[in-house]
Amino acid sequence: MFGYMGKILRVNLTTNAITTEDLDFELAKKYIGGRGLGTKLYMDEVDPKIDPFAAENKIVIINGPLSGTATPTGGRYMVVTKSPLTGCIASSNSGGEWGAYLKYAGYDAVIIEGKASLPVYINIDEEKVEILPALDVWGKLVTEASDILREKQPGSKVMTIGPAGEKLSQMAAIMNENDRTAGRSGVGAVMGSKNLKAITVKGNLKPEIADAEALKAVTKECRALLKENGVTGGGLPTYGTAVLVNIINEHGVYPTNNFQGGVDPDAEAVSGETMTEKYLIKRNPCHHCPIGCGRWVKSEHSPDGIGGPEYETLWVFAGDLGINDMDVVIDANYWCNELGLDTISAGATLAAAMELYQRGFITDEILADDIALKFGNPESVVHWLKKMGNREGFGDLLARGSYRLADFFGVPEYSMSVKKQDIPAYDPRGIQGMGLQYATSNRGGCHVRGYLISPEILGLPEKLDRFDLAGKEVWAKAFQDLTAVIDSLGLCLFTSFAMGAQNYADMINEVLGTKWSADEVMLAGERIWNLEKLFNLEAGITKADDTLPPRLLNEPMPEGPTKGWVHKLDELLPLYYKERGWDEDGIPTEERLKKLGLL
Amino acid sequence: MAIKIKLFANFRDGRGKIVEMDYTPGMTGQDVIDDLGITAPEIAAVIVDGVDGKVDAMLAVPIKEDGYIAIFPPVAGG
Structure with a gap:
């Protein structure tokens, strides 16, 4: 084997x-x-x-x-x-x-x-x-x-x-x-x-490789692709994922104050450029990674530095909370890591809590006059993260996540989540394909189940009109299926900025001794996506769950380059189901399941 | 009048975050990058006065008299 x-x-x-x-x-x-x-x-x-x-x-x-x-x-x-x-x-x-x-x-x-x-x-x-x-x-x-x-x-x-x-x-x-x-x-x-x-x-064991010499050659080729690519050989190693702060903000899809806005005039303070200039000590790469996007940054918690925040963490503890202080974000990231909290959902829950405070659902009386959960209040962040992680006082309610928090007050619409999981750092009103991906993600709100930011914002592998609906269902399916493959191989998604399905097929074939084509790789990805979908259907998830927060469907973006736009999910979702070979309720057809070997 | 050029990531090296350039009627992003010593293949994304699109097309769009252009090298994350 x-x-x-x-x-x-x-x-x-x-x-x-x-x-x-x-x-x-x-x-x-x-x-x-x-x-x-x-x-x-x-x-x-x-x-x-x-x-x-x-x-x-x-x-x-x-x-x-x-x-x-x-x-x-x-x-x-x-x-x-x-x-x-x-x-x-x-x-x-x-x-x-x-x-x-x-x-x-x-x-x-x-x-x-x-x-x-x-x-x-x-x-x-x-x-x-x-x-x-x-x-x-x-x-x-x-x-x-x-x-x-x-x-x-x-x-x-x-x-x-x-x-x-x-x-x-x-x-x-x-x-x-x-x-x-x-x-x-x-x-x-x-x-x-x-x-x-x-x-x-x-341990000290190693897997047997079908053709070790051929794998060496393929690996060398893939490493060269990663090195020569502007993203994996330039932007990511130099600036980390934080380099996204400015480009997402400039497109007007950088959610602020719990997705009430899309532009932050002070975002530069938490940008990758600022982190590199003022906070970076060294890169912090994962196993066998030639990209090295991980950051090791200055912090009062250790004279030697600590692991630094990723883009989504920077966004959620800065723009989404109306705060723009790199020290606050680094500290929040540290405490999430130490408490064992998902930074995206923990930060988004604070954002939802701050909007509930803004609108009078959460009061100082409810907080027992503890630090106000108020947009723009840097003191509130780590204070409430600790209470959240330890489930102390009001932190017990926060620990349940933004959906359960907002639902407790009878207003679940203030949770910016899909299937109760918070959507990250990209406002789908100005990125129509990404919104479709959010709505249909098998694990709820998530950016790494099909990163359509690549073509819709970053121009990779080609630039798409981010407002245009045409063909977005095709792109969403392709990105979701390829992502499922990469996640199954044990590799990092960032390799896909430089590599395509054929590169993955080449590596698989030399390791396993198979003769997969790129098409077969994509078919395996589609099989995995449908398998997850079958689990969710049996768990009681329905078409009604394939949606976005009402704000993003009904409230036009109030400012910036995305001003006036809402997400047009009602137009895209039927096209997506059809592209996937599912019926109008989003249930995989017998024919498609047979094709995928799932029946 | 001057237009504002916003630069990001390594495009800032030796140039700064924001460069101002005298406006001349009809000037485009191509004129700007020629002046800055940046070539189109180095660019991954361009925004002219709040509008984005394919790089080549955006470099040909006239910039407004008091407008701006944002220029990005290849960047990504997630």
């Missing part, structure tokens, strides 16, 4: 049973790995209607066939479970080193089931796998817990939850290497519900 390690580890936290199973190679190839195979393994064992916090729920933590190989960026892992935030399939992925190390330990996936009676962590050291007490790290912040576990398990990579996951915040993330995050959909809370604090992993 090439590419894969051929083994799945199963850990039952109720019975303490630890077993291994052989990986079905044919099944693996059909769903690739990572997000695709993880979803298939999960769906084969768990009822989509399950309560995400039930002991019977499971978590599949899985790398991809290219993880741990020499391919560029091959170190990612995916966490698949049912989301306590959205009720949809959750597949949340993270960079760093952990995913590659799981492979070096000899496993393609770990399936976690049951619930421990007391806090535990799992230690994986090749064939030695143990469930160990975690009482001494339970309640601790991410860095402290990770440091203690690294001392106990020298040479291991640590993934852990923070207090937010222990306390079941629906926005809880899983952290690895301190500042890498499987951030979205509340996967950290599912870990917390099982009393599982962490997983440490190490």
Whole structure:
């Protein structure tokens, strides 16, 4: 078996049973790995209607066939479970080193089931796998817990939850290497519900490669593409993802004050250019990554610096809160990482809370005269993040996310979310294809399920008219399907700025010994997308959930280059369903499922 | 009258964030980049007076008398 390690580890936290199973190679190839195979393994064992916090729920933590190989960026892992935030399939992925190390330990996936009676962590050291007490790290912040576990398990990579996951915040993330995050959909809370604090992993095994010499040549070619590309060889290494602040703002699609506006005249203060000039210490790359977009920045929390914020984090703690202070954002990012919170949803929940305060739903009396949740108030940010992560006072309500918060006050429309998950840093009123992607994303509001910002704003691979609806359903499907493939391989999405389906097919073929064409790669992506859709349908998600917040459909953008526009989802959604081969209610047809090998 | 040229990322190197240039009737983005020593293939996105589009097309659009042009090299993220 090439590419894969051929083994799945199963850990039952109720019975303490630890077993291994052989990986079905044919099944693996059909769903690739990572997000695709993880979803298939999960769906084969768990009822989509399950309560995400039930002991019977499971978590599949899985790398991809290219993880741990020499391919560029091959170190990612995916966490698949049912989301306590959205009720949809959750597949949340993270960079760093952990995913590659799981492979070096000899496993393609770990399936976690049951619930421990007391806090535990799992230690994986090749064939030695143990469930160990975690009482001494339970309640601790991410860095402290990770440091203690690294001392106990020298040479291991640590993934852990923070207090937010222990306390079941629906926005809880899983952290690895301190500042890498499987951030979205509340996967950290599912870990917390099982009393599982962490997983440490190490090993020295390597996957067999079908044609190692040919892979070397393909890898060299792909690395050259990444180096020569203006984005992956220039913009991202130099400025990080923060370089987006200015270009998104200049197009008038940089949401401000909970999407009440789209232009921030002071955005430069939190731009990539400012970060590079005043805060950057060094790049902070993931495993085998020649791009190195990760930032290591100055902070009062450590004289050596800390992991820096990504674009979406900068936006949410700056423009979306009416604050433009890089120090506040770096601090907020630090506390989200330490508490184990998804920065996007945590920040967006503060934004929703500030709009509820602005409109009088949240009052000083409700806040017990604590710091006002007010747009433009920098003091409120970290103060309320800590209360959110620890579920203290009003923070307990904040910890449930923006939708549940706004719904509590009877006005869910002030949550800027899709399927209860907050949409990130790009206002779809001025990016029609991206809005369609938001509405149809299988994991709720998300920018990395089909990054149509590339063609609609950035001109990659070609510039589309961002207001024009023509063909956007075709672009959305293609981007969603290709993204599903990359997420399943164990690679970083940013490779797609320089590489196309044929490059991925070439790497897959040399690793697995297959002869896939680019079309077959895209078909696999479509299969994975439809598999996720089938889970959501069985979980009770319907066409009515494929929508956007009412503000974005009904309230024209009040300012800037996008002034006057709303999102035209009602025109695009039927075209998208048709393009996908689904019926008018968004249900995959028998014919399409047969074509995809899902029936 | 002067037009404003907003530069981003590495286009700022040696040029600054904002450059002002005397307005001449009919002047376009192409005139601006020629003056700044930037070539069209180096550019990923252009906005002229709040309107964006394909780079070549936008470089041919006349800039308003008190207008602006924003010029970006290849950038991305997510």
